[in-house]
Amino acid sequence: MWSWSQLRVVQALVSTRGEYDRLFSIYVPLAIGVFLVIVVAMIGAVIVFRRRPVERAARWHEHNRLEGAYALLLACVAAFLLYLTFTTEHRVDTVADRERPALIVDVTASKWEWTFTYPAYGFSVHSGAVGRQPMVVPAGEAVRFDLTSADVIHSFWIPALRYKHDAIPGSTQVFTLVFSRGVFPGQCAEFCGLRHADMIFTAHAVAPSAFAAWARSRGRGPRP
Amino acid sequence: MRGGAIPILSWGTLLLILCIGNWVWNDKPVSGAAATAAVITVYAFGAALWLARRESIRRGPPGPASEPESVPEASVAAVVIGLSVGCALFGLAWSKFLLYFGAAMLVLSLARLVIELRSERSTRQRTAADRERR
Amino acid sequence: MSVASARTARVPRMTGWLGATVSTDHKRMGLTLGVCSLFFFLLGGVFALLMRTQLAQPDMQFVSDNSYNQLFSMHGSTMIYLFVTPMAIALALYLVPLQIGAVGLSAARLALAGLWTWLCGGLVMQQGWFASGGAGRDGWSSYAPLSNGTNTPGVGQDLWVIGVILAAAGMTVIAACVLATVARRRAPGMSLLRMPVFTWTALVSVLMVVSAFPILVFAMVLLYIDRHGGHIYTGFAGAIDYQDLFWFFGHPVVYVMFFPYLGAAAETIAVCSNKRWFGYIPFVASIMAFAALSMAVWSHHMYVTGGVTNQYFAFTSTLLLVPAGIEYFDAVATLIGGSIVLRTSMLFALAFFIQFLIGGLSGIFVASPVLDYQAYGTYIVVAHFHYTLFAGSIFGFFAGVYHWFPKFTGALLRESLGKLQLVLMVIGTNLTFFPMFFLGNDGMPRRISRYPTHPGWGTLNLLESVGAGVIALGVLIFLVNVVVSLRRRVVAGDDPWLGHTLEWATSSPPPPLNFERPLPPIRSYAPLLDPRQEGSTAEARGAR
Numbered sequence: 001m002w003s004w005s006q007l008r009v010v011q012a013l014v015s016t017r018g019e020y021d022r023l024f025s026i027y028v029p030l031a032i033g034v035f036l037v038i039v040v041a042m043i044g045a046v047i048v049f050r051r052r053p054v055e056r057a058a059r060w061h062e063h064n065r066l067e068g069a070y071a072l073l074l075a076c077v078a079a080f081l082l083y084l085t086f087t088t089e090h091r092v093d094t095v096a097d098r099e100r101p102a103l104i105v106d107v108t109a110s111k112w113e114w115t116f117t118y119p120a121y122g123f124s125v126h127s128g129a130v131g132r133q134p135m136v137v138p139a140g141e142a143v144r145f146d147l148t149s150a151d152v153i154h155s156f157w158i159p160a161l162r163y164k165h166d167a168i169p170g171s172t173q174v175f176t177l178v179f180s181r182g183v184f185p186g187q188c189a190e191f192c193g194l195r196h197a198d199m200i201f202t203a204h205a206v207a208p209s210a211f212a213a214w215a216r217s218r219g220r221g222p223r224p
Numbered sequence: 225m226r227g228g229a230i231p232i233l234s235w236g237t238l239l240l241i242l243c244i245g246n247w248v249w250n251d252k253p254v255s256g257a258a259a260t261a262a263v264i265t266v267y268a269f270g271a272a273l274w275l276a277r278r279e280s281i282r283r284g285p286p287g288p289a290s291e292p293e294s295v296p297e298a299s300v301a302a303v304v305i306g307l308s309v310g311c312a313l314f315g316l317a318w319s320k321f322l323l324y325f326g327a328a329m330l331v332l333s334l335a336r337l338v339i340e341l342r343s344e345r346s347t348r349q350r351t352a353a354d355r356e357r358r
Numbered sequence: 359m360s361v362a363s364a365r366t367a368r369v370p371r372m373t374g375w376l377g378a379t380v381s382t383d384h385k386r387m388g389l390t391l392g393v394c395s396l397f398f399f400l401l402g403g404v405f406a407l408l409m410r411t412q413l414a415q416p417d418m419q420f421v422s423d424n425s426y427n428q429l430f431s432m433h434g435s436t437m438i439y440l441f442v443t444p445m446a447i448a449l450a451l452y453l454v455p456l457q458i459g460a461v462g463l464s465a466a467r468l469a470l471a472g473l474w475t476w477l478c479g480g481l482v483m484q485q486g487w488f489a490s491g492g493a494g495r496d497g498w499s500s501y502a503p504l505s506n507g508t509n510t511p512g513v514g515q516d517l518w519v520i521g522v523i524l525a526a527a528g529m530t531v532i533a534a535c536v537l538a539t540v541a542r543r544r545a546p547g548m549s550l551l552r553m554p555v556f557t558w559t560a561l562v563s564v565l566m567v568v569s570a571f572p573i574l575v576f577a578m579v580l581l582y583i584d585r586h587g588g589h590i591y592t593g594f595a596g597a598i599d600y601q602d603l604f605w606f607f608g609h610p611v612v613y614v615m616f617f618p619y620l621g622a623a624a625e626t627i628a629v630c631s632n633k634r635w636f637g638y639i640p641f642v643a644s645i646m647a648f649a650a651l652s653m654a655v656w657s658h659h660m661y662v663t664g665g666v667t668n669q670y671f672a673f674t675s676t677l678l679l680v681p682a683g684i685e686y687f688d689a690v691a692t693l694i695g696g697s698i699v700l701r702t703s704m705l706f707a708l709a710f711f712i713q714f715l716i717g718g719l720s721g722i723f724v725a726s727p728v729l730d731y732q733a734y735g736t737y738i739v740v741a742h743f744h745y746t747l748f749a750g751s752i753f754g755f756f757a758g759v760y761h762w763f764p765k766f767t768g769a770l771l772r773e774s775l776g777k778l779q780l781v782l783m784v785i786g787t788n789l790t791f792f793p794m795f796f797l798g799n800d801g802m803p804r805r806i807s808r809y810p811t812h813p814g815w816g817t818l819n820l821l822e823s824v825g826a827g828v829i830a831l832g833v834l835i836f837l838v839n840v841v842v843s844l845r846r847r848v849v850a851g852d853d854p855w856l857g858h859t860l861e862w863a864t865s866s867p868p869p870p871l872n873f874e875r876p877l878p879p880i881r882s883y884a885p886l887l888d889p890r891q892e893g894s895t896a897e898a899r900g901a902r
Binding site: 225226227228229230231232234235238239242243245246249250252254255258259261262263265266269273277280283284285286287288289293295296297298299300301302303305306307309310311313314316317318337340 | 377379380381382383461462463466467468469470471472473474475476477478479481482485513516517520523524527528534537538540541542543544545546547548549550552561562565568569570572573599602603606646647649650651653654657666667670671674870871880
Binding site: 016019020023024027028031034035038039041042043045046049050051052053054055056057058059060061062063064067068070071074075077078081082084085086088089092093151152153155157159160162163164165166168169170171173185187188189190191192193194195196197 | 423424427496497501503504509510592593594595596597598631632633634635636637638639640644662663664665668669672673676677679680683684686687688689690691692693694695696697698699700708711712715716719720722723726727728729731732734735736799800801803804805806807808809813856891894898
């Protein structure tokens with residue numbers, strides 16, 4: 001028989017890339033459409049009214065009711081965009097964080113390296129200016145990141161997942177990501193001094209069983 | 225002068241409304257303090273204008289000027305004030321001598337400013353007296 | 359209205375360069391501020407060319423990492439604190455008293471002191487290049503704790519902080535004087551709703567300066583103390599507080615860097631369409647609302663910090679599209695039905711509106727937190743703000759220059775060179791900044807001194823660097839145009855374009871007290887257009 005906990009597992013995990021792509025697919029065509037309409041109107045007006053004799057230039061210069069209606073239309077567009085953005089942001093920031101994570105990774109950013117600690121297994125890997133050890137994670141499962149910084153503000157960014165979060169000293173920033181299988185380059189996205197350009201890392205998302213094997217071989221086994 | 229304070233006070237009110245909105249959804253003390261400072265600055269400007277001339281909050285176009293306006297031609301004091309403030313703050317980071325030099329020049333230039341303002345005031349009074357006589 | 363003038367006894371008459379230095383004539387102060395800003399533009403441009411040379415190919419080390427960090431920080435700082443903002447104030451300083459029919463600026467001595475304070479700020483900031491360790495190198499925003507004494511030691515960063523304090527304080531003072539002038543010195547008949555469009559954009563700009571810039575000065579004073587032993591911006595709260603304070607200034611300043619140039623482009627479009635600007639009342643209402651709203655959106659620069667209510671700032675930031683849309687409606691409606699002349703100034707104004715639109719629409723894009731989680735800290739944002747500030751505001755600036763240069767100097771700028779400059783700048787600007795949208799989305803962060811080969815970013819970066827060179831060529835053509843036009847003068851006369859506003863009712867350049875002839879009657883925001891239109895109506899009636 002189905003139990004409620006099983007049903008929760010069946011629900012799709014929040015995909016940051018999916019949410020971004022959905023919003024992108026509405027915002028960008030809308031923007032392109034608006035751009036084309038205005039540019040055609042401007043250039044069209046210039047072409048049509050070029051070199052008209054000055055006496056024939058129109059005298060009218062206001063139509064407050066029309067502008068009021070236009071302002072209302074713009075407000076509706078804003079409301080529509082806000083509805084989309086609020087619902088998406090709710091999923092990415094709130095719903096995702098309520099998912100039970102299959103893995104917790106402690107990320108410590110410092111000048112100019114990343115330290116990924118797996119508390120359940122008791123080991124760390126280092127990346128960035130010091131080394132190129134990959135951060136291995138299980139694919140298809142919720143991975144919670146507890147992010148902090150040892151010195152200045154850095155930013156943990158994985159472009160393929162369309163998500164970043166600042167690492168701020170004196171705080172632990174918590175967020176949850178879901179990876180599909182593959183290799184994901186990452187980079188610091190907040191200027192942090194001399195070797196900001198070298199503060200890169202790579203995430204390898206592998207099958208959960210492969211991840212477990214890797215983690216056990218690196219650490220002392222999963223803690224109860 | 226007429227109506228001059230109106231856009232300032234109106235904008236200050238717009239700002240106040242938005243700052244209240246800010247505070248409701250984002251009640252951070254630092255932001256609240258910054259916003260309050262901004263609103264106070266704008267209102268203070270408008271209030272200063274109103275205190276200088278009551279008609280600055282009355283609507284309508286300005287009428288002809290009632291007294292002679294004064295427009296200074298040049299001011300050595302102003303230039304030295306600017307340069308001495310710059311010199312003093314530069315000296316704060318670069319060399320103590322410049323800090324003291326800048327401070328001294330600031331005092332001297334402020335004194336010169338007083339002289340310039342007094343001179344302008346006496347010229348304005350003389351011109352007004354000449355006009356009365358005619 | 360006759361103006362009796364009397365000279366004060368104690369001030370000796372000075373001519374030439376020295377005279378220009380100590381003059382309290384708002385026109386000379388405006389020109390001084392404008393010319394100095396232009397020098398800083400060229401300096402900031404050189405920094406940009408050096409940056410683009412470094413980034414032209416992967417793994418280049420044309421300059422060291424430390425030098426690159428200084429270059430991008432000083433490029434942004436020079437452009438924002440020392441060019442675009444003060445140039446906007448310079449335009450206001452020169453034009454607002456003329457447009458409102460005033461004889462001079464209120465509190466002119468205060469403005470002159472502010473001007474020299476600003477100039478000292480610019481020089482102090484650049485002095486950092488000669489400090490050991492180098493100039494300011496933490497970006498134009500100089501986040502704490504990166505910019506504190508532990509992480510960025512050295513006098514160069516100190517000089518940067520002091521330079522910003524001086525520049526911001528100076529500009530605040532000048533803005534206050536312009537504000538007082540609008541309030542107190544409008545000519546008889548010049549009610550608020552008869553002030554020209556440019557004056558209104560200048561008015562909301564100086565309101566934002568006066569209310570927001572002091573917060574920057576405060577934040578920077580605290581930063582200076584923090585760098586010298588005071589534990590001010592410590593921990594998570596300190597880092598977020600710094601950003602809250604900085605961006606409380608940092609967002610309004612970008613609208614200060616927009617509105618006067620919008621005003622310049624709007625005046626140009628109206629004059630070159632031989633129609634007064636459409637929708638004056640909604641325009642005034644929308645720029646007042648836009649300016650006020652700009653002070654309520656600042657934390658959209660902080661979406662990824664986890665320290666702000668993202669949804670509230672997404673709300674206020676997205677709302678900005680409403681007043682912006684009204685402004686575009688007015689621009690299009692002014693063109694429709696006009697008698698359009700495609701002078702260089704008009705072409706720059708049209709380019710302003712079209713290119714700024716890309717910047718504005720990308721702004722609505724990054725106003726959405728989820729989209730910003732990808733875009734923040736990448737070349738997407740770099741593209742966005744260069745489209746608004748450079749492809750937008752600076753093209754509006756050049757529209758204003760070609761429109762008002764005859765008024766400032768009495769000579770016309772060459773149209774042929776102007777159009778060549780426009781073409782080069784349009785090509786260069788779009789070549790430089792459009793590919794940045796793609797690079798950012800592909801994963802290229804901003805403020806990196808070099809990038810590796812494997813992501814394949816080399817081709818687009820090379821195109822962008824070529825584009826930067828084309829822009830430089832366009833700017834060079836502009837400088838040639840200025841020199842040629844001043845050397846072999848073509849006399850402009852009082853009103854070469856059939857202008858609408860009062861600055862065209864006096865000589866070019868205007869006399870010291872602005873108006874020697876009596877002003878025409880002021881019955882609308884286009885006082886010079888009214889009698890022309892009434893005249894032709896009367897003529898048409900007479901002919902029947």
